[in-house]
Amino acid sequence: MLNSFDQKKQKILQEIQSDDLDLSPKGTIDELCIPIINLINSNDDMVTTSSCSGRVSVYLEGTKSNRAVVSKGNHGRWLFVTHEPHDLKDWTSKINFVYTSSFPDPNARLILYKFEPLILHVKCRNLETANKLYQVAMNNGFRESGIGSNFNVAIRISIKLDIPIGYKSPKDEEFEEDILNLFVTKDYIKYIDQLSLERFEENSKKLNQLYKAIEKDLSNGTVLTIKTNKPNWESKEERRRRMVKEGLKRQEELRELKQDQIQ
Amino acid sequence: MLNSFDQKKQKILQEIQSDDLDLSPKGTIDELCIPIINLINSNDDMVTTSSCSGRVSVYLEGTKSNRAVVSKGNHGRWLFVTHEPHDLKDWTSKINFVYTSSFPDPNARLILYKFEPLILHVKCRNLETANKLYQVAMNNGFRESGIGSNFNVAIRISIKLDIPIGYKSPKDEEFEEDILNLFVTKDYIKYIDQLSLERFEENSKKLNQLYKAIEKDLSNGTVLTIKTNKPNWESKEERRRRMVKEGLKRQEELRELKQDQIQ
Known part of the structure; x- marks a missing residue:
């Protein structure tokens, strides 16, 4: 008879190995995360519950009926998401943007450009393991990590970008399409894409560093290769x-x- | 004889009440945090160890000799920091900025404009209290909170801005001054200042919400008013x-x- 942690772990590993798509917009586990997921899951006392290897996203906010800052509900949607540095080349040409030098009123739905770094959630069997994993993460620069309830560890780092680049104006009556305005220049977008590339690189360095540290301090000796997907x-x-x-x-x-x- | 948590708490409260300035660039506890600090410290099992009520900062990165992204060492420095919404009015005129439409090479020292929301660190006596405080924070929208080692709870929320606005170019030989270039327009700065004002407002709403939730779920009945500073x-x-x-x-x-x- 398996205890509750082992049952949960078995279920999660089955899901990872199944054909089912996960709930992220991408629908699959990020390639870059697979080695560290295998490493973590080879430890009997840990199991990964979610992961993102780092991404650039361009998000159109929802309507601000409830006056919340950066509304995620109310028809907010991604205009562009990528986990792959090479996708950053000329992504703006695929969206019908209008360049403008005017700024909207406070209720406008903003377009936000974000770089979001690696994030990993790991469920641990007990506080001792959670504490160990937390310490390894903190010692390797993942300074926004923390332990949540039920020994769930969130591994987070703060190399972010969070940039308002434009806004949506009312539908064009003739074309019945949203007008997506950018109040920054093409050159500015090109420049922040360049910064994102640097951040992707830094992000993957930190991921490798974390891999090595977990391998050293938290692996059980032999790293099993659990097949994913x-x-x-x-x-x-x-x-x-x-x-x-x-x-x-x-x-x-x-x-x-x-x-x-x-x- | 006091146990180790009580000794630590006594020491921290003495420091808060003393004339000594703290180690932040501002040197004092943010006015806006004082009520929640008093509330938390009136619970026998918790003590605040650091706090920031939320701020806008404009930061000139350090030199990137070690190729790290967003270098904080190596001569990085704040050009402007404020915790007060009204200071946002026309802050750029106090700094000798040059507006430009050209972008620097990858090694340039960037100028970053940031909105950083409320952050509170609270040391708890035991895991039970830490878990309770963590849950209250999460339930009230502080979704990036976490428990660290020794029952230290970090209360964090993700309403941020992190915007590259310019860069430093080599000293002007005649004036022997750094040249601080902005590659965004005056109107763009005005617009993000406006967004920061909204975020300050949202931030202070969330702080009030957190205050009420802690008062309801974690106060010991009577809230002592511990005098600060x-x-x-x-x-x-x-x-x-x-x-x-x-x-x-x-x-x-x-x-x-x-x-x-x-x-």
């Missing part, structure tokens, strides 16, 4: 292509869903 | 004026210290 008859390239395809499909579905909600 | 022969207005004066003096000293380090 797919049985191993798939080649790495086949798997990559499938994941991209599934991710795009999922994004498309989400976009349609969001569009339906807006209309 | 000064004996009570000083009127509130006298105290305010003194704190402003001391804060400015401290800022000046820090600036001189930083200047010395740069030269």
Whole structure:
């Protein structure tokens, strides 16, 4: 008979290994996180519950009916999300932006450009393990980490960008489309994309550093390779292509869903 | 004989009540935090160890010799910091900025504009109290909170801004001064100042909400008013004026210290 932590861990590992897409907009586990997820899960006393390897996102805020700052509900939606540095090349040309030098009134729905670094959530069996993992994270620069309830450790770092770049104005009557205005220049976007590339690089360095530290201080000696997402008859390239395809499909579905909600 | 938590708490409360300035650039406890600090410290099992009520800061990064992203050492310095919304009016005119439409090379020292919300650190006597405080914080929207080692709870929220606005170019030989370039427009700065004002407002709402929730769930029945910073022969207005004066003096000293380090 397994105890409650072991049951939970078994269930999570089954989900990771199944074909089911997860609940993120991308729908799959980030490639870059797979080694550290395997490492953590090979320790009997820990299991990863969610992860993001770092991303750039461009978000159109929801309506501010409730006056909250950065409203995530009320029809907010992603205009662009990527976990891949190479996607940053010329992403603005895929969206119908209008460049402007005017600024909106306070109720306008803002467009925010964000760099969000690695985040990992790990459920631990007991306080001792949670404390150890927390200390390893803090000692390796993940200074915004913390232990939550039930020995859940959040591993967080603060290399962020959070930049208002534009706003939505009322629909164009002729084309029936949202008008998405940018009040920063093309050159400014190009420059912050460059900064994001640097941050992606720094982020992946920190991830490697964390991997090594966990391997040294928290592995049980042998690191098991728990397979994620797919049985191993798939080649790495086949798997990559499938994941991209599934991710795009999922994004498309989400976009349609969001569009339906807006209309 | 007091146990170790009680000794630590006694020491911290003495420091808060003493004339000594704290180690922040401002040098004093933020006015807005004093009620919640009093409330938390009136609970026998908790003591506040640091706090910031929320601020706007404009930071000139240090040199990037070690290739770290957002270097805080290596001659980095604050160009402007305020905890007071009304200070946001026309702060740029006090700094000798040059507006430009050109962008620097990757090694340039960036100027970053940040809104940083309320953060509170609270040391708890035991895990039970730490868990309770953590839950109250999470339930009231402080979603980046966490428990650290030794039952230290960090209460954090994610209403941030983190915006590159310019860069430093080499000293002007004639004036022997740093040239501080802004690659965003005056109107853009005015607009993000406006967003910061909204965030200050939201921040203070969330602080009030947290105060009420702690009062309801974590106060021991009677809230003691522990006096902070000064004996009570000083009127509130006298105290305010003194704190402003001391804060400015401290800022000046820090600036001189930083200047010395740069030269």
